[in-house]
Amino acid sequence: MDKRFRVSPARMSGRVVSVAEAFGIGVDEEQLYTVFDEFEIDIKPGQVVLILGESGAGKTVLLRCLAEEMCRLDEFSPVADASEMRVRKNIPIVDTVGRDFSDALEKLSLAGLNEAYLFLRCFNELSDGQKYRYRIARLIDSGAKTWVLDEFTSVLDRVTARVVAYCLQKAARRMGATVLAATTHSDVAEDLNPDIIVRKGMGPHVSVEYRRPEPRECSILKDVIIEKGDRGDYEALKHFHYLGGLPNWRRGIYRARVGDEIAGVIVYTSPLLHISGRYKAFPHLKEMRRKNPKEYAKFVSNNFTRIARVIIHPKYRSIGLGVKLVKETMPLVGTRYVETLAVMARYNPFFEKAGMKRVDAPPPRDEILERIEAMGVKIVPGSWRKTASSLKKLPTAQLKEVKALCIRRLERLREMKVKSRSDLLRRLRKGVDLEAIAKTLMMIPKPAVYLYWENLTINQV
Numbered sequence: 001m002d003k004r005f006r007v008s009p010a011r012m013s014g015r016v017v018s019v020a021e022a023f024g025i026g027v028d029e030e031q032l033y034t035v036f037d038e039f040e041i042d043i044k045p046g047q048v049v050l051i052l053g054e055s056g057a058g059k060t061v062l063l064r065c066l067a068e069e070m071c072r073l074d075e076f077s078p079v080a081d082a083s084e085m086r087v088r089k090n091i092p093i094v095d096t097v098g099r100d101f102s103d104a105l106e107k108l109s110l111a112g113l114n115e116a117y118l119f120l121r122c123f124n125e126l127s128d129g130q131k132y133r134y135r136i137a138r139l140i141d142s143g144a145k146t147w148v149l150d151e152f153t154s155v156l157d158r159v160t161a162r163v164v165a166y167c168l169q170k171a172a173r174r175m176g177a178t179v180l181a182a183t184t185h186s187d188v189a190e191d192l193n194p195d196i197i198v199r200k201g202m203g204p205h206v207s208v209e210y211r212r213p214e215p216r217e218c219s220i221l222k223d224v225i226i227e228k229g230d231r232g233d234y235e236a237l238k239h240f241h242y243l244g245g246l247p248n249w250r251r252g253i254y255r256a257r258v259g260d261e262i263a264g265v266i267v268y269t270s271p272l273l274h275i276s277g278r279y280k281a282f283p284h285l286k287e288m289r290r291k292n293p294k295e296y297a298k299f300v301s302n303n304f305t306r307i308a309r310v311i312i313h314p315k316y317r318s319i320g321l322g323v324k325l326v327k328e329t330m331p332l333v334g335t336r337y338v339e340t341l342a343v344m345a346r347y348n349p350f351f352e353k354a355g356m357k358r359v360d361a362p363p364p365r366d367e368i369l370e371r372i373e374a375m376g377v378k379i380v381p382g383s384w385r386k387t388a389s390s391l392k393k394l395p396t397a398q399l400k401e402v403k404a405l406c407i408r409r410l411e412r413l414r415e416m417k418v419k420s421r422s423d424l425l426r427r428l429r430k431g432v433d434l435e436a437i438a439k440t441l442m443m444i445p446k447p448a449v450y451l452y453w454e455n456l457t458i459n460q461v
Contacts, residue, residue, distance in 0.1 A: 043196065045075045046177065046178055047196060048195050049180050050182075050198070052183065059183075062198070063148065063150055066180055067081065077146070078146075082149045090122050092120050092121065093137075097137050107141050110137070111318070112164075113133050115314065115317075129164065136164075147177050152188065162187065163317075166218040167318045169194075179194075196208060196211065217319075224321065226254060226256055227254065234311075237313060263316045264310070268305050270306065271305065273297060277449075303460050304339055307338060322354075323354045331457075338455070339453075340452075341448040345449040346448075352451065357453070360450075375394065376390075379442070387438040387442065403428055410424060
């Protein structure tokens, strides 16, 4: 494969003639410029190819020529170019990827966009790093066999660039896609972990290095320090978690630090008293609860600790930092079992990668909610205002009954240490407060996954 350009002045201006006179060159004849000559490369499907070279060396020309060749070959076609993908800029990104909701969350999470409120943002509202991750999600969603990325990570800070490079190769290898990426920045090579490195020099010089890359962790993790944290560390990252608020009954906070930056935080708390997944994982506990509730409560409190929050700074997502933070801190909490309930675990198995066992169990029935819905109240997930509109249609007597049921529900949740919404409880005890009623009804059990880890070095108490 070769590529040459014939160059001649576009027009014969006075200044062009002056250049010819000053340097003694002819301008009538075309000049031949060779980008590369007799270039050969052996690329197999599923390999990652990195083209390196300084600006003006011809990396983009080489990249485009390779992409054109691949378009003609069934094992590489179709080819998707990240820079040519149309982006719907004013639509929530969760609506632009995937066949359905679950597929969208899985693909966005694989690209490192795994935050509830982030799913609701539009492309224009994303940071440069998040836009790069979004394009990776679109490449995953495209179904293309070959992904093309020119000027790869050129506009990103170099830490984010390394993280994005790691996420790209991880996604591509999981999907079996071939990658062609061109950049001037050689610092991404370690995390992109390419099968082939092409070095494009100035003029026709091109060299090819074939490698045998082994799976390895992101280079950023070498700089991570896991240590005891405090409330200030949680406060620094809490706005990256959809729930917000520091959980009560805390037993420990640990942080992941990269230099002076807090990259992640994990919060351990006392266990919830009743979890259907726990009964499924440990059937004898259900019988213990039935026979002796006090003994059951004491056993759970002494032997279980709950992971209530794991928050990773967006810059460091999808590089294995969450796995590292969970895995290295679980042995430090001092109980036989560590457990958690996680919605994102349905789409991102990082708890399982950290060594936890997954137990799928339906959320417990909520008889109070069922009674209220039977009265004709429409509970609209995510919108207390629409739920309040439904409440307005109830007769006064029924509305008072709903209020009384909501008070009972909040008291029960507080006793079970599931939720502590004393603000709503105070408002409901004062009178009929539609907003407080609606927000109480919004507290619907989520389809979370139950996971647990057993520390065999600690005896049950």
